[in-house]
Amino acid sequence: MVDSSGAPVRVRFAPSPTGLLHIGGLRTALYNYLFARKHGGRFLLRIEDTDRERYVEEAEADIVASLRWAGLAYDEGPDVGGPDAPYYQSQRSEIYRHYAQQLLEAGHAYYAFDTPEALEAMRERLQQSGHASARYDAVTRQQMQNALTLPADEVRRRLEAGAEHVVRLKVPRGRMVRFQDLIRGWVAFDTAELDDQVLLKSDGLPTYHLANVVDDHLMQVTHVIRGEEWLPSTPKHVLLYECFGWTAPAMAHLPLIHSPSGGKLSKRNAEEMGIPVSVRQYREEGYEPEALLNFLAFLGWNPGTEQEVFTLDALVEAFSLDRVGSSGVQFNLDKLRWYNQQHLRALSPGDLLARAAPHLRARGFDADAAYLRRVAALMQDRIAFASDLATSCDFFFEDPTAYDAQGLKKRWKDDSAALLTAYADRLEQADAFDEASAEAVLRTLAEEKGVGAGRIIHPTRLALSGMTFGPGLFEMMAVLGRATCVRRLRRAVEVLV
């Protein structure tokens, strides 16, 4: 696919390195990725590090690591390079200055010398005199210290003296700026609602608005896919494209992800609902990247069919921007958990094992690969996280040290000890030991003793695993092996009397 001007699709994810990559940021990256792949286009990563105050050193590494973990490979970016390098805005200052200069010369921007104190005073004055808003606009700029109010030689004098200044966009009065959002349709803003946006800050670095427009143009971005919080800034960007005489890319503003408690999924908002906000946390808590992506894709989009479980490649295939919704969506941890189970189940036992390996190692659980694979196969339908393999079935790796109290109360009878002893004896003497024989021996014993099979099955499970949870008893026994089963049966008889 190409855009209206016939250019090949190019999209970008442009995070600000101010902290760990946010889960909402990952969704934005995902939608960009899906759109790019779907249309055979390019997906770029650009680091928008123009705010020195909020810059966090480790953030960029986390963004890169998170995208890599998730499997969202970008075609161009800081660590992979590309024709439009550098992909750090902090290394592109000269470019922005050049374009700001161009705007200045064309009369679309002007120098302003107001101090922060002067700006604050102006806003306070306006608010107190009952003005609806307090913006730096076509009216108020008349009262401020800028190139529009100061004599030209005074402006020059101040500039040469190195006076602190910013460059502001000269927003025209009384115009409607319209643009078509791919998700919301036509959106219109009155320029009277816009202020003379700062383009170049007093530290010489650009604001988001300038840097974003310049870079998107220079990098030939065809579709800007970003969060809805940018919708109100878009008219400023449209104006900038106009001033430069450039064609604006297509715009698509994604619905915001909300916390179940309402409001945006901020760190505070989310964490009080038990929802992690950084991608790193999801990784650490053991979510599968495919599951997270699948869940995120469905937060605001649906394929129009009843299929819900998708691999990344399948998402690429099914994705389209026109099936993205426009209303805010709530994060739902239960659903994510369900996706995680679904993706786990789709794995081969060997792959499941690979995912669980670090957790197994962390607990010091070790066994040969064949044994581990059988455990994985037995547990696959019973777990929600790969790490559950290391935390919910210890009995595959060590003898139980305690027995479930409720299970005992319900299942351990006066004759249990005698029955288990007899069962252990017969297992020891049996010719073979496998799933079928373990069952046959048990059922024969039950019949001879005139009790229901359950009378032996339940205490045996308790003796072997200490739990009332687990795979089918006989398949479990087959995996554990004869020696372990016998040992645990005798041990239980001893401990429980």
Added chain:
RNA sequence: GCCGCGUUCGUCUAGGGGUCUAGGACGCCGGCCUUUCACGCCGGUAACACGGGUUCAAAUCCCGUACGCGGUACCA
């Protein structure tokens, strides 16, 4: 406050004038299967924000209200 965007089960959503006594998924509740726990299967719970229009007919189109969210920085 002002501007913008939004509003279908608790949540994610299908639907976009008649096929809607509104479909699916998560959750929850029953049941079946079963030696347990899961899985699976069957069933149940539960929604078109409100008020006006337009129309033979509106969840679907229009207007208003309410509510929610976002923006309103020399942050992105």
